[in-house]
Amino acid sequence: MKPAAFDYVRASSAEEALEVLAKEGADARILAGGQSFMAMLNMRLARPKLLVDIMRIGSLDRIEEIEGEIVVGAAVRQAKLLGWDKLKAKLPLVALALPWTGHVQTRSRGTICGSIAHADPSAEMPLSLVALSGSVHLRSLKKRRRVRAADYITGMMNTARADEEMIEAVSFPVVAEHGYGFREIARRHGDFAIVACAAIVSSKGIRLAVGGVADRPEVRDWPGLSGSALDDALNRFAYELDARQDVHATARYRRELVRRVGRAVIEEAVQCHS
């Protein structure tokens, strides 16, 4: 349970980090809050040649509102966003979901962008970013590009990021006058979700995003369904997610959770909308 040897660089600017990535490619890896990556290093699931620590880059430690979006920099820790005084007003869904991400003791170190970079299928922040149609700001030494969250996550812990790119920030659109609901089922609060559901209700209809079942967060949009039509839609979604069985839950249990927790969060969101 000790990491294999690697070189270490503490970058003092984003440019410095990007220079290292440009030179070393896949041999170099970004170290952010370390709450996922250090465990992988300890278990030797990852053996990079070089770690680039980005946590002392002051310019990345910012939460800003820019053109209707909340832009969260790569060095912003989860605890900082959770403690941001405007979070509830600007991003109610994130305010509901973030307390489910790990524990006080891991949110104090882990970053928002690191969680999205990691792209665990049960993680709450990738789910929230996809549900809100947010985007990921990628940057290499040569160029910057923005990718929609849904296109960024390409599979279980697989993403559209190229080796020489880092996530500079992620942005969550601010959408007023919508209703939100979030719930998840895990063995223990703070554990990864067996099923996590986020609902957004607006005058246009219902959006349900589900994590923990497929290999990435999945979203469905329905125009104002209710009663048995909603049950049918939830049932179809539950089967389309192609749940698998693992040590935590059977596929059937997961489908049942999608139907029931899905319905519960939609009702929560409807109530919060009206």
Next chain:
Amino acid sequence: MPLLNSSQRHRVGFSLNGHSVEGDAEPRVLLTDFLRHEIGATGTHVGCEHGVCGACTVTVDGMLTRACLTLAVQIEGCDVRTVEGLATAPDRLSILQAAFRRNHALQCGFCTAGILMSLDAFLREVPTPAEDQIRDLLSGHLCRCTGYTPIVRAALEAAAELASRQPAVQSHHV
């Protein structure tokens, strides 16, 4: 900043419980091992080494930190606090530690150092916590002995005692 080479030991200077200390570490050395083997501060325990059990919890610049998910070279210039820094004198327990003792909030003591650090940091921020806040905080720790209830009781008792103290006495606890 320069690259720290994997095969060499590098000097790491930091503050440990208010005292300047330094030691040498290769980049891959974890803060847990660095504290215990290089610095000789064995109060911080090591359980799972992947961030789950909480035994290794310390604070770095005031942030609750799993020492097993932190590299020694990352704490250069930081303010690190460990369980050794909680008591005001070698023969005196802090208010929180004394409450643990009274309430049988530890048996084998393996989890205790980490839990004390979490509670100490938390009670500074939330001086009058509700029971469910304490339980939520404790979800970041595993204790195989106590069943947690005595720990919750000790935490609430310590919070009440700390809150009833004069500010001057409270700051002495720091």
